[in-house]
Amino acid sequence: MFMPTLREVPSEAEIPSHQLMLRAGMMRKAMSGVYSYLPLGYRVIRKVEQIVREEMDRQGGQELLFPAIQPADIWKLTGRWEDYGGEMFRLKDRGGRELCLGPTHEELATITLRDETRSYRQLPKLVYQIQTKFRDEIRPRFGVMRAREFIMKDMYSFDRDDEGCEVSYRKMYEAYRRAFDRMGLHYIVVEAESGAIGGTHNHEFMVVSDVGEAGIVFCEACGYAASEERADAAAVPEPESAPSLAADRSHARTIATPDVRTIDDLIGFLGVSPRQMVKTMVFVADGEPVAALIRGDRDVNEVKLRRALGCASLELAAPEVIEEVTGAPVGFAGPIGLKQAITIIADPEVLHVVDGVIGANAADAHIVGVRYGVDFTAHRVEDIRIVVAGDECPRCGTPLKGARGIEVGHLFKLGTKYSSRLDARYLDEAGQERSVIMGSYGIGITRCVAAIIEEYHDADGIIWPMSVAPYHVIVLPLNTTDEQQLKVAESLHSELEKLGVEVVLDDRDERPGVKFKDADLIGFPVKVTVGARGLAQCRVEVGLRRGGQTTMVGLDEAATYVSELVRSELALLSKL
């Protein structure tokens, strides 16, 4: 068997799942972000695939396979040839035709279904594939967690209308719930941003994990959950006495703040709280500078800002732009006395800052004692801040909890984004031509494997849930030069195989310690140890990887005992 285990933690791996997939001989790196899956690892991958396949089929999904190579022209029609930027692997064929390696398949799915769909009677359709995808990540890391070549399940739904799409969406939600449950994963479903896929309504299935790349906030009281970049802020009431420049007297005064380089410097220098500061951030939105005002202890959520401004591109302004707009070096921007008349947008919390501090639009100077409505104002007030743990739940007001999450699944309502650009229309009952309503639903197959390991491991190795274990059982004779031990082990192995149990026999001529270490590292759920002492009493030891309990079982009943153990655990997981 080809299962090259490693004793040392490979230096290339930072997180447990990456380390363990290498150490347990599940995979090897072929190049940065690109892996060969060795037999043990590929068995797990195929089990995860099969669970996902069964749940897709249960909801009426039909499996197909689109090509990995795609022509550029369909991507140009949707604008994503540009949007995908460097993340897309591009190439040319011998005829000079522009191609890409599919990072996802909305375009190809849309035109394939379009060409065969004329009537409402042909809808709805749910098609999916399980396929190798390619994304040239800037920074591939954490093994299969963020790889450049990875396996994904992607489903596409095609419906007559929004109600139909809602039905498809709910089917997928249910399929995802069942699939992740069967893998043993624990997850939070969060409202999410749509990124390059686009669309109107999205959920992510997140496995809570310290190594997760995504921030999540969630409410234990009402069940609200969202990614940090998506989470709405709780509504901030209007200030009680809505001040106006006319009604209130200004206490503003400009003070010199020499050698003050950072926010922390300023706080120390002035002896104020970060909540008294109003940061003025200059962005460039679709080529035009704008100023965003936010409380000093907060960060701007660029996704929200982009949505509030309705702009396509948004980035922080370069120092030259900031100097031009403010007339001062970087670090002294403020809403009063800007050199250019630009749009100012304020987060609602800014309206509550009393005795505030702002930049003076002059080198080494700040203005203190300011207040929104008295000393400065904004053109618009909108939620533009990143919500963090401890903030109030936008639904019920309870303080939110925070966590890190691994995104294992994603559901998108796409509306007509792709069907309108690629002319996917049908004739409805009235003979009217209408655009197909689409959805797109992904599960990162290889990422699921890593997420399972993150959830199920200890210092010794992986602890596979039965449903995704590469094998259910390992039979381990302590001493293979003892003929009796080897014979008993071999016969147990073949008995178990006959009972439909996936079983491995460790008949290597190695010390027991080496074998035990490998068995724990690879994480077989059940270990049957055949030793001289037990055999003297006609017994073998059955041990569980999870929990570590062991039981001595009579030779005659060992195979049945183990097979029942396996079967009951599988049944448990499939019922979840």
Next chain:
Amino acid sequence: MFMPTLREVPSEAEIPSHQLMLRAGMMRKAMSGVYSYLPLGYRVIRKVEQIVREEMDRQGGQELLFPAIQPADIWKLTGRWEDYGGEMFRLKDRGGRELCLGPTHEELATITLRDETRSYRQLPKLVYQIQTKFRDEIRPRFGVMRAREFIMKDMYSFDRDDEGCEVSYRKMYEAYRRAFDRMGLHYIVVEAESGAIGGTHNHEFMVVSDVGEAGIVFCEACGYAASEERADAAAVPEPESAPSLAADRSHARTIATPDVRTIDDLIGFLGVSPRQMVKTMVFVADGEPVAALIRGDRDVNEVKLRRALGCASLELAAPEVIEEVTGAPVGFAGPIGLKQAITIIADPEVLHVVDGVIGANAADAHIVGVRYGVDFTAHRVEDIRIVVAGDECPRCGTPLKGARGIEVGHLFKLGTKYSSRLDARYLDEAGQERSVIMGSYGIGITRCVAAIIEEYHDADGIIWPMSVAPYHVIVLPLNTTDEQQLKVAESLHSELEKLGVEVVLDDRDERPGVKFKDADLIGFPVKVTVGARGLAQCRVEVGLRRGGQTTMVGLDEAATYVSELVRSELALLSKL
């Protein structure tokens, strides 16, 4: 269900399998040589994959998955970065690193196993994958028969020595035999050339078919079979009276052959047989011109010529080179009086030409009445001709038969070609470092699907063998607006599903003729027709796609009857 059938034969498709895969809704073209496999087609592909997987596993194969993207450097080490030329899809990642899309995986398999192999105790190993491959064919055609993206099973064997490799090779030979038998394919196993893979010993599994791209010759008497490009010629005895320039008188005379442009012209002009002509073909081998002499009715086998000369590159000489070498325009080359002293190599048949005709190395002139050994000679005499049907079998002398074949599988002994260049070594029992002996074994999964259709179809559509049918059974109510018919059909459908039969219900509101046409086109092995007339007698009609026999079966026993039918046919195929 997404199974868009077509009534018309698509203009893009020339051969039956290509036409039928499009018409039966199995696939659609995404671009030249690149296809999307729709649900029906993908089901067949997965069945073929599973048969191959089971036969690989039976022989001790271990499944893994190498990446599709590969770094250029390992290909440069084996020289194949150059050798593959335009057939390899190449690209660069965002860091400018040179990559390719794997057309095959010898390099990656070798280094992956190399890095984990130290001792003879870790050998042998048989690893395989079922994976999408990429080859930028100059002329993709015939659908999946010659595609640019296709699915292949590739296995690699790693052994201590030649004897071990022979064992692995035989295992694969047996696995291939079983796999193709189970698919219902009829094939010839031929000795083959190795092409870009290289190696010492090769067999191809060829499905005999008029649309096959490969020429095969085979002997019905002794079982000898080889591809045309590989087939050895039967030994030609030395001429009985070995003539020499001294012992025999020359009858050669030069004659004018004006306005004679072709071989046919010459034959007509001189009134001779093609077998009297000796063609002189000028090639350039590794940069040096050589002349090959062959009888007028024969063609040079360039693979044999390359092997005879031991050269790496070989191509027909350009007109300028021919003029330089012969001193005459193209069309008048001959072995007598060449302007340059180049190597002359003759096929053994040339030695038997009496009263022969050769070019005179002068415009509009030939020499007639010549004989090898009297008028001209060669530096070497070697088998360099293409063997064709009617030639004698090289083993037993019986006239060979000819056929066209679809190559569905290929077995290569690689020796140390890859292990030596990529340093894949192990320590033997004596502590000596030795190169691993390798083999490489491919099956074209998608091409098998096409080959099956080529073998199993008629004017109405596909006739699937049970083992690879997308579904075993279609249940077809003649009139879905008749509630009784629909109810009986639905209950039969669910009964059959419970019995483990793969069954489709055609509940479309279409005319019976449309449904029958689709059922025949797609090729479900068993069709259960539910109609009013049968139901009046509590019976349904069970029809076989192959042969077309129908039987009326009582409603109560219909499900059992059909499931037994399916099971017995599956058992038959799995026992082959």
